[in-house]
Amino acid sequence: MREELLAYLWKTQYFSRKSLKTTDGDDLVVVKPGQENSNAGPDFSNAHIQLNKTLWVGNVELNIRASDWFNHRHEEDTNYDNVILHVVWENDIPVFDVSQQPMPTLCLSEYIPNSMLKKYERWISQDKKWISCADKIHTVPEFLQTQFWERLYVERLMEKTALFQHWLSLTKNNWEAVFFVALAKGFGLKQNGLAFANMALATPWKAVLNSASNAEELEALFFGQSNLLQKPVDHAYFKRQQKTYLYLQYKYQLRPIPESPKFFRLRPANFPTIRLSQLAWLTSKQPRLLSHIQTAKSLDALYALMQAKTTTFWETHYQFHTSAQQQQRKLTKSFIQLLLLNTVFPFLFHYYKYTGDRRVDQILDWVRQLPPEKNNYSLKFKELGCTIEDALESQACIQLKTNYCNQRRCLSCTFGHKLLNL
Numbered sequence: 001m002r003e004e005l006l007a008y009l010w011k012t013q014y015f016s017r018k019s020l021k022t023t024d025g026d027d028l029v030v031v032k033p034g035q036e037n038s039n040a041g042p043d044f045s046n047a048h049i050q051l052n053k054t055l056w057v058g059n060v061e062l063n064i065r066a067s068d069w070f071n072h073r074h075e076e077d078t079n080y081d082n083v084i085l086h087v088v089w090e091n092d093i094p095v096f097d098v099s100q101q102p103m104p105t106l107c108l109s110e111y112i113p114n115s116m117l118k119k120y121e122r123w124i125s126q127d128k129k130w131i132s133c134a135d136k137i138h139t140v141p142e143f144l145q146t147q148f149w150e151r152l153y154v155e156r157l158m159e160k161t162a163l164f165q166h167w168l169s170l171t172k173n174n175w176e177a178v179f180f181v182a183l184a185k186g187f188g189l190k191q192n193g194l195a196f197a198n199m200a201l202a203t204p205w206k207a208v209l210n211s212a213s214n215a216e217e218l219e220a221l222f223f224g225q226s227n228l229l230q231k232p233v234d235h236a237y238f239k240r241q242q243k244t245y246l247y248l249q250y251k252y253q254l255r256p257i258p259e260s261p262k263f264f265r266l267r268p269a270n271f272p273t274i275r276l277s278q279l280a281w282l283t284s285k286q287p288r289l290l291s292h293i294q295t296a297k298s299l300d301a302l303y304a305l306m307q308a309k310t311t312t313f314w315e316t317h318y319q320f321h322t323s324a325q326q327q328q329r330k331l332t333k334s335f336i337q338l339l340l341l342n343t344v345f346p347f348l349f350h351y352y353k354y355t356g357d358r359r360v361d362q363i364l365d366w367v368r369q370l371p372p373e374k375n376n377y378s379l380k381f382k383e384l385g386c387t388i389e390d391a392l393e394s395q396a397c398i399q400l401k402t403n404y405c406n407q408r409r410c411l412s413c414t415f416g417h418k419l420l421n422l
Contacts, residue, residue, distance in 0.1 A: 001089045005120055006062050006108065007043060008411040010087055011036055014422055015111040023091050023105040026051050034060055041079040049085050051104055058084035065090045066105060116422055123420055124408050130380060131405040136419045138385025145386060148414040150364065152396035155403070157363075160342075161350035170201065177205035179290040179347055180283070186343035187275045192261040196276070199226045199257050207252045208283065215284035215311050220244035222276045227260035237313050238320040268318040274310060274329055282308035293344060294351075299366050302344065306336045337370055341391055367392045377401045 009015055010033055020028040027050075034047030042059035049056045059082050063069060066088045074080040081098045086105045095103040126132045164178055171177040181200040188196030203225045211217045223229050224245030229238070248254065261272035268274070286292055289305065296302050309330040316326045331339075345363050352360045370391035372378055378394035381401075388394055403409070410416030 001064055001109075001117070002124070003062070003064060004409060004411050005117075006064065006087070006089060007036065008422075009108060009112065010044065010060070010062055014116075015108065017111075020106065020111070022051070023107055024102060026104065028085075028104075028106060031055070041077075042083055047084065049104075056084040058082045060085045060087060062087045064088070065092050066095050067093045069095045069103075120420070120422060124410065131384075131401070132408070132410055133415060133419045134384055137381075137415055140386075140415050140418055142387060144414060144418065149393045149396040151414070152399040153364070153367070153392045156395055156399040157346050157349045160346040161353075164347060164350045167201070171205070174205060175351060176288060176290050180205065180208060182343050182347050183282075183289070183339070184279060186339045187279045188261065188272070189270060189275075189338070191266060191270070192272050192275070195226065195257065195259065195261040195272075196279075202255060202257055204252055204254075207248065207254070209287055211248065212284050212287035215281050216241070216313075217244055217248075218284050219277050219280035219311055221248050222280050223273075224249060225254060225256050226272065226276060227256040227258070228272065228276075230256070230260075233320040235320050263319075268324070269329070271318050273317075273319060274314055277310040277314045278308045278329070278331060281311060282306070290347075293348070299369050302340060302366070303333070303336055306339060306344075307331065337391070341367065341370065341373070341395060364392065367395070 013030060013033060017030060020030070022028050029050040031048035031050055032046070034044035037043055037045050042061045044060040044062070047058065047060045049058075049060070059080070061069070061074065061080060061083045063072075063086070065071075066086065068088075069075065069086065070093075074083075083097070084104065086095055086103045087108055088105060089107070089109045091105060091107045095105065097103045123132055129135075131137070164182060167178045167181050168175070171181075181197055184200035185193040185197035188194070199222065203221065207221060208218070211221050220229075220241040221244075223241060229242045229245050232238075232242075249256075261276075263271055266272075282289070285308070286305065292305050293302065296305060307330070309328055315328055316323055318324050345367055349360060349363050351357070352363070368390045372388045372390055372394035375394060375398065377397040377400075378388045381397045382388045386397075388397065400413070400415075404413045404416070410420055411422075
């Protein structure tokens with residue numbers, strides 16, 4: 001027995017509810033199973049349970065074994081004082097409530113047919129498949145897929161915005177400063193995102209705004225804070241940038257991050273020198289970019305706002321000490337799409353939720369207008385017969401595989417619930 005199945009059975013009440021009795025022989029009627037609780041405390045809240053002829057309202061706790069009550073130290077937690085029913089699979093020891101009375105306990109294994117358990121175990125033990133429902137997912141109705149993709153995408157947005165909330169606490173709720181940190185992380189992509197974010201967090205927003213009128217000065221600030229100006233290079237531009245940074249460092253009492261961004265295994269277009277220069281150019285062009293993004297009326301307007309290139313020096317270099325063929329190194333349309341998906345849309349979602357702005361739905365409309373990403377997840381789900389038509393659905397594929405399929409959370413998944421059909 002898995003906790004996921006136990007919670008699923010209780011939430012859906014998929015068991016014989018006639019003549020239910022507690023382990024002490026009291027008549028039990030489940031009027032309302034309660035609302036599932038994803039936070040600390042009992043598993044279900046506001047449940048309505050009738051014991052004999054008395055109606056009780058309170059919390060329900062689920063455990064595989066009754067002894068888990070003590071293994072999890074619930075007897076020491078006041079959040080569990082209002083538990084009115086203990087639902088277990090195996091009643092191995094008696095449990096007493098806060099008033100030292102026997103805890104009303106329902107042993108659910110007495111009411112579940114073995115055929116249901118065997119069906120679930122066969123389903124969940126299909127380790128050789130990419131996902132458990134690989135052979136059947138194509139049969140899920142398209143309207144159900146569309147609804148679930150949207151739910152998954154919103155879940156993914158919620159997970160990303162947790163980091164924004166942490167940054168807000170560090171910046172005393174300075175939304176513009178946090179957007180700059182988020183944007184820096186986006187420019188760093190997977191390889192250098194954390195380093196770029198740490199650079200932005202280590203750089204006072206006041207210093208960014210004061211240097212914004214000069215893209216090269218802003219670039220020196222970002223390079224220096226990223227620990228890219230420490231090792232001497234015999235080049236005039238490097239020496240000028242280093243001198244500028246030393247002045248800014250003294251002026252604002254700055255400390256660069258301890259570990260500089262990585263160049264290893266990156267294409268030259270993604271070198272931290274190029275991406276930081278583009279970030280500096282974009283910030284110089286529009287220091288208060290967030291306010292402009294909030295007033296954008298279309299996806300095309302967002303594309304226009306996110307246009308950026310490097311400063312002149314980086315049109316002929318990828319690193320300070322080596323020259324390259326001259327080329328204007330602008331942000332590509334595909335890179336801007338990544339920034340919109342991974343930075344702009346999640347940030348706007350969090351901001352609008354926080355402020356109660358109704359434009360949350362606008363984000364979903366915009367992401368639906370972007371083409372689907374060609375990531376491993378979306379390509380595989382498409383191969384299995386799912387319709388992946390836009391970026392919302394390709395993002396949802398990542399959420400589905402990593403947060404549901406990999407963790408065997410089939411009963412929490414709309415597709416799994418439909419196909420498993422317990």
